[in-house]
Amino acid sequence: MEVTEAVAIDHGLKKEEFSKICELLKRTPNLTELAIFSAMWNEHCSYKSSRKHLKKMHTKGKQVIQGPGENAGIIDIGDDDAIVFKIESHNHPSFIEPYQGAATGVGGIMRDVFTMGARPIANLNSIHFGSPQHKKTRNLLRGVVKGIGGYGNCIGVPTIAGQTTFDESYNGNILVNAMTLGLVNKNKIFYSKAAGLDKPVIYVGSKTGRDGIHGASMASATFDDKIEEKKPTVQVGDPFTEKLLLEACLELMADKSIIAIQDMGAAGLTSSSIEMASKGNLGIELNLSEVPCREEKMTPYEIMLSESQERMLIVLEKGKEDHAKKIFDKWNLDFAVIGKTTNSKKIELIFDNKKVAEIPIDLLAENAPIYDRPWKKTKLPQKLKFDKDEFKSLKLSDCLKKILSNSNISDKKWIWDQYDHTVMGDTIQKPGGDAGVVRVHGTTKAVAASVDSSALYCFSHPLTGGKQIVCESYRNLISVGAKPIAITNCLNFGNPEKEKNMGEFVECVEGITEASKYLDFPVVSGNVSFYNETKDKGIKPTPTIGGVGLISDYQQMLTMDFKTEGNLVYVIGKTDGHLDQSIFARELLNEKKGPPPTVNLFNEKNIGDTVLDLSRKNLIVSCHDVSLGGILTAVSKMCIKGKKGIKINSLKGLTNKYEYFFGEDQARYIVEIPEAGLKKVKEILNKYSVHFDELGTVNGQSIAYKDDINLSIEELVDAHKYWLKKYMDN
Amino acid sequence: MRSSVIIFPGSNCDRDMDVALKKFGFKNQMVWHNDQSIPKSDLIVLPGGFSYGDYLRCGSIASKSKIIKSVIDFANSGGLVLGICNGFQILTETGLLNGILQQNKFLNFICSNVFVKVKDKQNKYFKDLKKDVLELHIAHNEGNYFCSNDELKSLEDNNQIAVTYCGEDGTENETTNPNGAIKNIAGIFNSDKNVLGMMPHPERMIDKYLSGEDGSLFFKNILDNFK
Numbered sequence: 001m002e003v004t005e006a007v008a009i010d011h012g013l014k015k016e017e018f019s020k021i022c023e024l025l026k027r028t029p030n031l032t033e034l035a036i037f038s039a040m041w042n043e044h045c046s047y048k049s050s051r052k053h054l055k056k057m058h059t060k061g062k063q064v065i066q067g068p069g070e071n072a073g074i075i076d077i078g079d080d081d082a083i084v085f086k087i088e089s090h091n092h093p094s095f096i097e098p099y100q101g102a103a104t105g106v107g108g109i110m111r112d113v114f115t116m117g118a119r120p121i122a123n124l125n126s127i128h129f130g131s132p133q134h135k136k137t138r139n140l141l142r143g144v145v146k147g148i149g150g151y152g153n154c155i156g157v158p159t160i161a162g163q164t165t166f167d168e169s170y171n172g173n174i175l176v177n178a179m180t181l182g183l184v185n186k187n188k189i190f191y192s193k194a195a196g197l198d199k200p201v202i203y204v205g206s207k208t209g210r211d212g213i214h215g216a217s218m219a220s221a222t223f224d225d226k227i228e229e230k231k232p233t234v235q236v237g238d239p240f241t242e243k244l245l246l247e248a249c250l251e252l253m254a255d256k257s258i259i260a261i262q263d264m265g266a267a268g269l270t271s272s273s274i275e276m277a278s279k280g281n282l283g284i285e286l287n288l289s290e291v292p293c294r295e296e297k298m299t300p301y302e303i304m305l306s307e308s309q310e311r312m313l314i315v316l317e318k319g320k321e322d323h324a325k326k327i328f329d330k331w332n333l334d335f336a337v338i339g340k341t342t343n344s345k346k347i348e349l350i351f352d353n354k355k356v357a358e359i360p361i362d363l364l365a366e367n368a369p370i371y372d373r374p375w376k377k378t379k380l381p382q383k384l385k386f387d388k389d390e391f392k393s394l395k396l397s398d399c400l401k402k403i404l405s406n407s408n409i410s411d412k413k414w415i416w417d418q419y420d421h422t423v424m425g426d427t428i429q430k431p432g433g434d435a436g437v438v439r440v441h442g443t444t445k446a447v448a449a450s451v452d453s454s455a456l457y458c459f460s461h462p463l464t465g466g467k468q469i470v471c472e473s474y475r476n477l478i479s480v481g482a483k484p485i486a487i488t489n490c491l492n493f494g495n496p497e498k499e500k501n502m503g504e505f506v507e508c509v510e511g512i513t514e515a516s517k518y519l520d521f522p523v524v525s526g527n528v529s530f531y532n533e534t535k536d537k538g539i540k541p542t543p544t545i546g547g548v549g550l551i552s553d554y555q556q557m558l559t560m561d562f563k564t565e566g567n568l569v570y571v572i573g574k575t576d577g578h579l580d581q582s583i584f585a586r587e588l589l590n591e592k593k594g595p596p597p598t599v600n601l602f603n604e605k606n607i608g609d610t611v612l613d614l615s616r617k618n619l620i621v622s623c624h625d626v627s628l629g630g631i632l633t634a635v636s637k638m639c640i641k642g643k644k645g646i647k648i649n650s651l652k653g654l655t656n657k658y659e660y661f662f663g664e665d666q667a668r669y670i671v672e673i674p675e676a677g678l679k680k681v682k683e684i685l686n687k688y689s690v691h692f693d694e695l696g697t698v699n700g701q702s703i704a705y706k707d708d709i710n711l712s713i714e715e716l717v718d719a720h721k722y723w724l725k726k727y728m729d730n
Numbered sequence: 731m732r733s734s735v736i737i738f739p740g741s742n743c744d745r746d747m748d749v750a751l752k753k754f755g756f757k758n759q760m761v762w763h764n765d766q767s768i769p770k771s772d773l774i775v776l777p778g779g780f781s782y783g784d785y786l787r788c789g790s791i792a793s794k795s796k797i798i799k800s801v802i803d804f805a806n807s808g809g810l811v812l813g814i815c816n817g818f819q820i821l822t823e824t825g826l827l828n829g830i831l832q833q834n835k836f837l838n839f840i841c842s843n844v845f846v847k848v849k850d851k852q853n854k855y856f857k858d859l860k861k862d863v864l865e866l867h868i869a870h871n872e873g874n875y876f877c878s879n880d881e882l883k884s885l886e887d888n889n890q891i892a893v894t895y896c897g898e899d900g901t902e903n904e905t906t907n908p909n910g911a912i913k914n915i916a917g918i919f920n921s922d923k924n925v926l927g928m929m930p931h932p933e934r935m936i937d938k939y940l941s942g943e944d945g946s947l948f949f950k951n952i953l954d955n956f957k
Contacts, residue, residue, distance in 0.1 A: 149839050153869070154780045156742020238741050240783025330764075332739065418839045420869040422931075423778075425746040428939045438820065439939070 003034050011038035012074055012214075017369060021040030024363045032301045032349065036196075036364065040274060040307060040589035044528050049496040050528045053509045058517040060517055063485050064524055069261065071112040071192060073524025075486045077707055081440055082186040087126075087179035087490040089529035089545040093234040094176040098143025102127075103151040103237040104309055105178045110155065111263035114246050115312065117144070117253045118182025119182040119189040121424060122438045125178045126163040126451040126490070126544045130171030131725055132407050139165070139543040140174050142728065147237075148178070148410050149418040154239035155246065158427050159419035160436025163544075166328045166407045169459075170533030178491040179546040181449055190253060192262040194280030194315045194341055194555040201273070201284060201339040202398060203323070204328050205245050205311035208295035210448040211235050212268070212307025222533040241310040241333070249312065249330040257320035264311040270304045273311040273339075274347055278365040280315075283344030300351045328394075334691050375502035380461050391658050394588060396446045396632075396708040399662065400720040403583050403629045404636055410434060410723035417712055420578040430640075432478035434625055435547075439554050448482035450547050455540040457596035460581050462504045462541055466511020467599040471666055473547030473669035475625035478608045479556040481615045482549030487516060489526040489545050496530045496536025504541035505530075510544060517602040521547070525724050532667060550689060558615055560624035561643030562672055567621065567698045569646055570681075571631060573607045574691040577659025583629045584662035603667040603690075609667050610688040619677040619684070626668040630639040634670050635695070636716050639703055643713060648696040648705040657708070672698060731755050731841045732818045733773040733847040736801065738763045738792045743778035743814065743933065749934035752776070754830025754949040757940040759799065768800045772956060775811040776801070776817030778869075778931060788872045789819030798824060807907060810854060812954075818917065818927030827920055827927045828885065831879030834870070841869040843941050844908055846893040846916045846930055847900050853923040853947070856892070862924045864893070864902050866930035867914075868908060873929040875911035875918070885918060892926055903947055 001007065008018035009036060021037050023030050029037060043049060055387040059067035065082055066074035072086035090105025110120050127144055130137045141164075152159050157180070212235035241517075252258060258282065262272040269291070277284040288300050294308070316324055321337060328335040342348070346362070403409055416431035428438035428446060435450035450471045459464030470487065477484040489512060494501035516523055532539040551557050580594025581583045614620045623644070627632045639645055654660055675682050685692050696705075702712045733756040737744045744760065750875025751758040761768050768774060781792035784956065792858050794795075798820075805811045805826050811820040821827040834840055844910070848856050848866050863904045894914040902914045935945030 146838075153839055153871075154740070154742075154783070156779060240780060240785070242740065243780075244739055417842055420839070420841045422841060422867055422869060422934045422941055423746065424744060425749060425934055425936070425940065485957075557939075702826075713825070 001728055003031055005718040008034060011035065012042055012579050013038050017041060019060050021659050023224045024367060032227055032304060032355065033359055035271050035301050035305050036357065036359060039270045040364040041368050045267050047528060048369045048370050049373050049530060050101045050505065051370050054370055057059050057509065057513050057523045060522065060524050061486060061520060064522055067185060067524050073393065073399040073486065073488055074116065074344050075524060075548065075568035076186060077445060077447065080186050082184050083548060084113050084184050084547055085180065085488055085546065086525040087177055087544060088112065088329050088527045089490050090176045091173060091491060091532055093493060094144055095174050095643055097234040098140045100234050101175040102144040102147030102176050103647055104235045105176050106148050107237045107239065107242050107309055108159065108265050109178045109180045111265065112243065113180045113480060114249060115185060115186050115190065118184035119250060120157045120180050120182045120437060122129055122181045123157050123159045123178065124161045124436060124449055124451045125159065126453055128165050128167065128170045128175040130166065130167040130174065132166050132405050134171045137730065139634045144176055144416055145415050147178065151237055151239045153420040155243050156423045158421045158423050158438065160427055160438060161414065161419055161431050162410050163453065164415060167540060169540040170538060173532040173539050175532065175542055177491050177544045179451055179488065181447060181548065189251065190261050192276050192279055194260045194262055194276040194282050196259060197343055199318060199341045200321055200337045201341065202314040202316050202324065202608065203291055203311065203336045204314060205224040205327045205333055206238060206241050206308055207292045207294035207334055208298065208303055208373055209308045210298065210306060212351040212642060213302060215307045218677045222531045222598050225680055235307045235309050237309050244309050244331040244333055245312065247331055249328050252324055257324055258314055259317060260315040260324050262313050264313060266307065268305060274361060274364050276315060277347065278361050283342035283346045283361065284339060285342050285350065285603040286339035287350045288349055290336050290338040292336050293561045295490050300319060300349055300356045316360050322402060333565050335525060337344065366714050373502045374499050375506045377503055378507060379594060383597045384591065385577060386414050390589055394658065396661065397711050399584065399588055400636065400709065400711065402587055403633055404716065404719040405723045406583055406587055407603045409583060409633060411721045414724045414725060414728055424654045428557060428685045429480055429559060433559055434476040435556055437480055437481065437551065445554050446551040446557060448480045448549045448551060450476035451544055452476065453542050453544040455542040456503065457583055458508055458543065459540040460561050460596050462507035463511045464596045464599055465606040466508035466543060467515040467544060468596060468666060469545045470512055470515035470519065470521060471599055471604045472627060474521055474604065474608060475669065477547050477549035478560065478611050479625045481556050481622045482551045483612060484521050484547055484549040486522050487545050489523055489543055491526065491528045492539065492542040492544065496535045501538055508541055508543045516538060521604055540606055556615060558620055558623045559621065560637050560638050560641055562698045563621045564674065564694040565644065566675065568673045568675060568678060569599050569695045569698060570671050570673060570689060571668060571693040572671060573603065573694050574610060574659055574665065575668065575693065576632065576662055576665050577656060578662035578665045579659055579663055582662060582664040584658065597664050599666050600621050606688055607669065607690050608668045609673065610684060610690050614671065614681060614686055619681050620673055622672040624670050626670060628664065630662040630664055636703060636720065638670065639713055640720060642714050642724045645700040645702040645704065645713060646696050647699040649694060650706050651693065670680060670695065731772045731953055732770060733775060734761045734768050734771040735777055735796055736763060736796060739919035740781045741777050741779035742785050743782045743931065746933045747775055747777045750936050750945065750949060753936060754946065754953060765797055765804050768804065773806055773812060773952065774801055776813040776820050779816030781816055781820065784927055788815060789823040791795055792820045792839045793823035799841060802826060805925050808922065810923055811851060813927040814931055819872065821925060822870055822926040826859045826925050827877055827918055828881045829870050832874040832876050833872050834874050834950050839871040840908055841928050842908065844930060845898050847896040847902060849891045850889045852889065853919060855926050855952055857955050859947065859951050861947060863898065864947065865942045866932055866936045866939050866944060868930050870929055873911065874909045875915040877912065882912065888921055890919045891915055891922065894930055909955050920924050
């Protein structure tokens with residue numbers, strides 16, 4: 001086939017990009033070469049629209065061993081232990097084929113982690129669907145959950161936390177973000193930078209098939225009516241093979257045979273080989289006739305673009321081939337020497353004894369286009385003034401019940417019952433808490449992790465929204481007694497070629513950066529997913545933050561369930577009663593306008609420090625952060641989990657109880673305090689000069705407030721627990 | 731007491747089982763599926779997971795693996811063989827235990843705490859166990875036990891039903907049955923009661939920070955009965 005501009009455009013390249021390629025090469029590329037350029041230059045692999053802004057992120061910190069730019073980020077948790085973690089999107093494939101899309105998303109992120117020498121110890125996910133009324137939502141949700149479970153359960157890594165939301169902006173583009181944490185000895189980390197000449201390049205894992213060809217390009221484009229035709233671009237997962245690959249790689253990593261290792265993810269063999277060579281400033285020669293293929297007569301073009309799963313590329317020390325092969329034979333995996341490192345600084349492909357492609361590596365990596373796309377700032381919406389009359393007809397207990405059963409608040413047990421969250425025997429906080437917690441096997445340490453996003457806030461004002469999610473993640477970790485250490489982010493946005501969407505991206509990144517800098521909560525890894533758009537309708541900006549924290553003695557972990565009758569319940573942090581953009585405003589006042597709650601980073605840090613101090617001194621016995629749905633929602637969850645009620649004090653000076661109970665002001669926690677430690681608690685609260693309210697006392701079997709609320713735990717459970725199950729059973 | 735845990739490709743509860751056994755004082759070793767023989771043992775454990783990917787039928791390929799002949803010989807000579815979850819599925823595929831494990835009634839994977847009633851204590855696993863109801867944990871997609879009427883009658887007549895799903899107070903009915911298993915069966919014995927297969931995972935319930943501690947009672951009891 002002759003390569004023309006039209007062919008290039010079919011490969012997702014822009015007209016100007018094609019002429020740039022011809023200019024750089026000083027000739028027209030052949031089809032295989034064009035395919036390689038298209039794979040490396042698409043948005044998904046090149047970050048061409050985002051790179052300029054990502055550079056500004058706060059990525060350094062005392063505990064950061066590896067920041068962005070590798071397969072995953074790494075943090076030091078003491079005693080030579082390090083945690084490798086990253087979050088990644090698999091949005092486009094999951095909308096086309098929910099089971100396989102989600103499954104391979106989980107598989108891909110786990111490979112990113114064990115590529116670095118770490119054993120995966122926990123999975124999390126953040127999944128977002130269209131309106132519950134939309135005809136596709138139910139099946140997409142069922143497929144995604146089964147896919148995530150099908151893959152993670154089989155590998156035997158617990159899924160310890162997650163987030164699920166519904167919003168009509170995801171009707172045509174669901175989001176599936178998967179995160180994995182792995183444990184590694186910090187002296188035994190493996191990187192993707194090749195080094196040394198004439199070193200054997202090894203292919204291991206599954207055979208290469210025709211699945212997933214153009215997957216990365218597909219993920220770099222918007223959808224139209226013909227998305228069904230894109231099914232063949234979705235990869236098919238085989239968790240069993242991944243489990244074998246995991247064990248085989250870790251076995252080989254026990255000694256020093258590996259120089260560099262890279263999983264074949266997006267853009268498969270193309271991207272993995274070029275990245276390794278590029279990082280090592282080397283050339284690479286691959287003999288594609290040696291690549292183990294699943295199907296007959298595969299062409300170089302297909303071999304280079306296939307996104308078949310469960311494959312790795314390794315640069316090995318010379319002479320270690322037999323030793324390595326023995327391990328992969330033991331695990332019944334393919335092993336083939338397919339090339340070597342060279343000093344040509346080119347990628348050279350041989351097939352049937354003929355050279356079929358030759359491209360200087362810097363053209364593919366460093367010379368990839370970078371765009372400074374135009375973007376538009378979002379103005380802070382004006383704060384709404386709610387008329388007192390609007391609240392008149394509302395009864396507090398009815399409001400609470402309605403909010404508890406809201407699709408974004410209600411219990412998600414239907415989902416996480418389908419994920420194995422206890423395998424590996426170290427899960428000490430299961431899904432459903434503020435964060436999932438796993439012990440660091442054989443130590444007193446535990447690692448907490450949480451995934452968060454707030455698309456409504458980010459849509460209303462991206463800068464505030466960006467800050468808010470970082471704070472939310474921070475609070476969720478502190479709420480389980482963990483010291484927040486670092487984050488990974490998955491930046492899900494619409495079409496960057498539109499000024500509004502690009503502006504949302506730029507300002508969310510700015511917000512994330514500002515908050516992570518202030519809180520010393522650096523970004524160590526992440527991924528960008530643009531073009532979440534169907535027929536011109538984009539998603540709300542949805543950056544997802546995956547936060548990781550450390551509990552040095554897991555006996556100090558906190559949970560949110562109320563523990564003991566008679567204990568005092570305090571709200572730490574000030575409630576101004578911000579209702580704009582709240583669930584309450586949406587559900588009960590049908591009001592979608594207004595700014596998100598203000599983020600005050602000083603308060604966030606100071607109050608976080610206060611709560612951590614209280615928990616380290618064992619002065620609080622349960623803790624929950626106040627977020628969506630405000631104080632009453634948070635307290636209800638503590639009642640439900642602890643099967644204990646609360647008597648709320650008649651709070652003095654309350655001007656508007658709806659604002660107080662349902663406002664979504666930031667930087668607040670609810671804590672349970674045994675009376676014996678109260679004096680010390682007050683001293684600490686005074687020392688940090690934080691505002692607190694004496695909310696009430698753990699009491700009886702109902703939530704009670706004056707004559708306004710008297711709801712039994714069963715009534716709370718009825719409202720909170722069954723929405724999703726009923727919805728899925730329909 | 732010496733124990734051996736068999737690792738099949740795709741096993742994923744092998745480490746958890748190893749940790750649990752050692753915690754309570756078993757001298758445990760791990761055995762690879764391609765090995766010809768098993769070291770001298772008093773208990774052989776087939777752990778949970780997805781042996782050989784559970785492609786074809788759960789446990790079916792493992793039941794034809796190289797090591798399995800030694801397991802069958804060991805069982806037939808009266809040795810204790812315990813299969814948990816996928817291990818239970820493998821035991822039914824080898825024929826050491828009757829019946830089969832079908833997909834869960836509601837077609838979903840279930841990971842959850844459950845209560846099980848100990849139905850028989852005239853055996854080396856549950857003899858003198860202090861509790862009649864244990865809180866354990868399940869995590870499976872194919873745990874819906876089924877067998878023919880004749881097989882069921884024989885299981886009942888010979889007291890081969892080991893544990894059944896129940897409520898906290900021991901009630902057995904449809905609502906306390908998580909996966910649709912016939913007669914709420916969660917685990918069964920062979921006729922000599924030296925082979926036990928069960929879906930719940932005692933190894934995930936061995937300290938108070940986990941989902942519960944009743945798994946400890948199970949392991950300690952096996953040791954106590956061995957002495």
